Amino acid sequence: MSVAQVDRRVAIVLDLKTSGSGESHWNDWNNPSAIFREDQIKFVICDDQDYVWVKAKMLEGNLVERAGGILFSPSFGQQFPKQLAQWNLDDQLVVRMQLQLQKNYGSRSPVDEQAKSEEYWR
Numbered sequence: 001m002s003v004a005q006v007d008r009r010v011a012i013v014l015d016l017k018t019s020g021s022g023e024s025h026w027n028d029w030n031n032p033s034a035i036f037r038e039d040q041i042k043f044v045i046c047d048d049q050d051y052v053w054v055k056a057k058m059l060e061g062n063l064v065e066r067a068g069g070i071l072f073s074p075s076f077g078q079q080f081p082k083q084l085a086q087w088n089l090d091d092q093l094v095v096r097m098q099l100q101l102q103k104n105y106g107s108r109s110p111v112d113e114q115a116k117s118e119e120y121w122r
Contacts, residue, residue, distance in 0.1 A: 003035070013040045013042055014067075015042045016031075017044075018045060020049060021046060035063075043073070044100070045074055045079050050075075051087055058093075071095065071097075072084060072088065074100075076100045
């Protein structure tokens, strides 16, 4: 879906799907060029391959300069938040990290229960 015609009074949070999500084929790669400084671009990172892919996309599309913010979320039950934070610090990326709070509260699947463990957050 194109965001090009979205009313400019609306701040866009563009969710670009990574290859690890299995949904990257849904991305409209014309959308990043329709983003302004008032908007944000969000990536949910599933693993180290996603992280490398996202870094390349950020450079390729000049996304840091284009958007008002880049958001990284560790994929719940797949990517340890601490590891993603460390990669960001090591690479000195200008991004904000956020957790998928909707996944951290009220989930009941075995993967979700594993992710709620103390080990997941270390």
